[in-house]
Amino acid sequence: MTEKMSGGETLSMEKDELVHRAQDQMRRHLEAPDWSLREKVALTCHILFAQGHDSGLAGQITARAPAPGNYYTQRLGLGFDEISASNLLTVNEDLEVLSGDGMANPANRFHSWIYRARPDVRCIVHTHPLHISALSMLGRPLKVSHMDTCPLHGEVAFLEEWPGVPVGNGEGEIIAATLGDKRAALLAHHGLVIACRSVEEACVLAIQCERAARLQLLAESAGQVRDIDPQLAREAHDWVLQEKRTQATFAYFARRALRALPAGGVDPLG
Template sequence: MFAHEQRQRVVALCIELSRRGYLAGTGGNVALRIDAECFAVTPSAIDYLSMQAEDICIVRTKDLHQLDGTRTPSVETGLHAQVMRRRPDVGCSIHTHQPVASACTLLGAPLEVTQPALRRLLGARIPIAGYMPSGTGLLARLLARQLRPTVNAYLLRNHGVVCCGTNLQAAVTVVEALELVARSHLQTQIQARAAREPDLAAGLQRVLTALDSHRHTSGASSLSQT
């Protein structure tokens, strides 16, 4: 099997992300660069916990032509291709619907990153790409406009996020760090509303607590919240 090791690593990563609550069912997708010409990407409509190495697709970066694999590549393959083309330093990109960061996409605004360590990891400001239907070239092009060499996390309006890193573990670390930044942002928004809209603030706090509970019962983050 072509790129068997890389395919196995993608499967292992999907299982890890599912257990941590960042992926669920068939939602989200992962891409791993093989070389300058192609990358491995998860297939469409297969549960991550039942996925096998042979299910992973190999596509050509420049035109998304499928080079190997019998499954249909993820409908979001175009998102990953844009990252791979425009960021040659990136070895792995991850698209998730992770709960807290995805909630932030509904606000329609970028996220400012204030903590120095997180700024170095994510970038000073997390951009947001405008809304387009999932799986369309239009969405991929909107993301492409936001890509920056020093930014490793991106919001997709009313949809989810794209995170990237030099390798698998670096990309996972970005996923985790983005969730921390998103949680801090939502907590700040809730506190700002507490005095003038206490009932709404209390309801929002319950939602945020529920989102935290979903992620922690799925698997603990390896990042400290300090």
């Protein structure tokens, strides 16, 4: 337990000092349930379903499994709202099913290319949410110009030309190269891909990408979007993308999704 101040001492502190103080408090006080990796993937499916990221059977969510070259993903034929920790597949880079029933989405192939190119990536989200998809049809990159979306500052690449259905190796090479070292990419005439260091981070950034696209389309319908100061955007980026904060945000969205489960619905933790 830290020593309590008598009051008013923080009012003379510099911003950097206040930031470090808040970061220390978050590390000590923010907690999240000890979900397994499979449970986090299943929860992400339900969270993104609730956030409007579903598009029938399109889209995939994957996470690196413990064995090198393997990852967890959902079974083709199930929607995001039908995924549970128990019905996830374990597949290898060739999309051969190592455990579970059914088959993986053939479009998962480009995930293998991203995992090979990016050892830091632990989770990939690919979805076709409404506003991201609409923006992708205009041939314009995602614009970050609001505090809430600053975690995306400098993080979103743009693939200008659609290479077609991503079931071939060529598409995997193109998407992985477009992504580079960034956490996200807007794919023209297609959708969104997120590549992050954790399931929680991938889920939260996927939500923010769709929100950013919606904000951009709304703002551009009224006028010209003003640029945000890059230094302030980076400050907000680093503030929001703290691991503890990201975990807490994911846990909040998970609680919402679990509370909203319909009677007879699939329990992601089941």
